[in-house]
Amino acid sequence: MRAQIEHHNHLYYVLDAPQITDGEYDALMRQLQALEAEHPELVSPESPTQRVGAAPVQAFGTVTHAVPMLSLGNAFSEEDVLAFAQRVAETLRRAGMLDEQDEPDYFCEPKLDGLAVSLRYEDGRLAQAATRGDGATGEDITSNIRTIKSIPLVLRGPAPRVLEVRGEVFMNRAEFEKLNDAQRERGEKIFVNPRNAAAGSLRQLDPRITARRPLRFFAYGWGVVQDLPAQEPGQFSEALPGTRATAALPRESHGGMLAWLHELGLPVNRQHNALVRGAAGLLDYYARIGQARRGLPYDIDGVVYKLDGLAAQKVLGFVSRSPRFAVAHKFPAEEATTVLQAIEVQVGRTGAITPVARLEPVFVGGVTVTNATLHNEDEILRKDVRIGDTVIVRRAGDVIPEVVGPVLEKRPAGAGLFRMLAHCPVCESAIERPEGEAVSRCTGGLFCAAQRKQSLLHAAGRKALDIEGLGEKLVDQLVDSGRVKSLADLFTLTADELAGYERMGRKSAENLVAALDKARRPTLGRLLFALGIRHVGETTARDTARHFGSLEKIMQASEQEMLAVPDVGPVVAGSLHRFFQEPHNREIVAALLEQGVAPQAEAAAQGSSLAGKTLVLTGTLPTWTREQATRHIMDAGGKVSGSVSRKTAYLVAGEEAGSKLTKAQELGVPVLDEDGLKQLLGLD
Secondary structure (H helix, E strand, O other): OHHHHHHHHHHHHHOOOOOOOHHHHHHHHHHHHHHHHHOHHHOOOOOHHHHHOOOOOOOOOEEEOOOOOOOOOEEOOHHHHHHHHHHHHHHHHHOOOOOOOOOOEEEEEEEEOOEEEEEEEEOOEEEEEEEOOOOOEEEEOHHHHOOOOOOOOEOOOOOOOEEEEEEEEEOOHHHHHHHHHHHHHOOOOOOOOHHHHHHHHHOOOOHHHHHOOOOEEEEEEEEEEEOOOOOOOOOEEEEOOOOOOEEEEOOOEHHHHHHHHHHOOOOOOOOOOEEEEHHHHHHHHHHHHHHHHHHOOOOEEEEEEEEOEHHHHHHHOEEOOEEOOEEEEEOOOOEEEEEEEEEEEEEOOOOEEEEEEEEEEEEEOOEEEEEEEOOOHHHHHHHOOOEOOEEEEEEEOOOEEEEEEEOHHHOOOOOEOOOOOOEOOOOOOEEEOOOOOOOEEEOOHHHOHHHHHHHHHHHHOOOOOOOOOOOHHHHHHHHHOOOOOOHHHHOOOOHHHHOOOOOOOHHHHHHHHHHHHHOOOOEHHHHHHHOOOOOOOHHHHHHHHHHHOOHHHHHHOOHHHHOOOOOOOHHHHHHHHHHHHOHHHHHHHHHHHHOOOOOEOOOOOOOOOOOOOEEEEEOEOOOOOHHHHHHHHHHOOOEEEOOOOOOEEEEEEOEOOOHHHHHHHHHOOOEEOHHHHHHHHOOO
């Protein structure tokens, strides 16, 4: 009975060729459930009845991937694809694997917009499943994955002792709509798009909820393959990325490996995968899938190209977190039109006034967009955007909503021009636009509640005082109630009074007070950065702290003395000097010291291997966060800049490096990956 039901699951979910009706399938399931109820000793984890979900868990465990789950580099244009294909062909020709006139074969597939997971089978049985996570470690979602009917609990036919399958969990659009209809009827949360629904379903602590969600799976790769069965002699020896191990594989091509996974009962997107030759074949496939995109049952955000031959892949190898033999060709950002209903302004930490477009809700690229930044007054004038206009909205990079411009032929009579306010909407202080700057600013300083809130959030950030538990909602309450008027007031808070605020239990209040106590001993550079002095970033704050050695000396320094700090010019020196000459700011510093805030001397640069050198970070590094990499560079005496110039000593590039990498290559700036940076720092 179990074998019969799994056979029909395979026909329906993997081959898309059902042979019985839903009613007949349900009758089989009821019969099996009755049999297992009569003979509970015969129930096994692999039974189809066990896909309904186990008991809820308290939290997800952590899984370390035996082979890292690598990401792909991105191509956004035809030129990017041609450059990729040229690099691949030239590398293979140099290696003697490709004749001068030949082009390599590529395996192409749609890039599903879902959640990447890894499935580990041991002796043919599903043993563990994990999310991609950071590529090195992910979350254990085994109980949830077992509820997905397209994923076999037991592989078909002879299987390796260990097989890790990589693939994407997703949700078809039609099934997503049915799910939302059911959620709406029950008065429960409505999901924004299929990807969010799939990701949220996999991260349910109660697998029984996941079991009710229409999740699907397609395999697109593999990790560990250990001990092939006798019927599958190894045809290729693969070096495992991120390890020194090799593994015998049963096929010599990527397409062949996916066919083998399909033979084992795993679903593979065979209908839309294709084998093509050379750059022309890649671009033709991209065009074909782009035209078919709207008709696909699931969402995709591009296509993926991989060298088909595994021996050729081995020659290309890997860089950082990405293989050199593969690339994701992304579709252009999606655009839609909607009505610009109003232009409001937001007040930032330094008083910067940012115009924000309030839009009639529009669905763009899988997300409902209601707001978009307009940057500044000059940008609004340049685009000639007016209130009441029908505007084109784009999700740049499928992430950030932006107003591209107006549809002039739809402009209504009397469409309103935007004029910058004369007074701050929060504190009514004058708004001024300094000469030579594009940004207008509120002159209210910390008198302005909006600036005060943003200043407190800035000071609580990880790069500043790192006050865990001080979030936006609580800051709003503390400032609006008048309890906190300055940074120093935070250090007078008690657990008893904090526990009285909305959404603050006793334990949370005690934890926040403990975090505040810990924040009383920051390094001098962190305290300086926390003060939110205009033009003074993390690097400048640390350099200033190292140069002067104490807060007292910094406060007494003249503008000329400030200029002696490395890389501090007249603008920054003037800003620092003016800040500490302002009586109100000196009072806040004095109040901080009275509350026991005692800045510690900044550590000297370790070895000064990068002393005086400027580095730029771009993309995502394999093991370090951007903050960690910055910290290591600064500890070695280096600087971290946000833009590439001829003065840049090195560009450190990770996954999805963009225009900064291109500019560095144009300027001849040396490019490092994370391993190269570690070697430079003496940390390898």
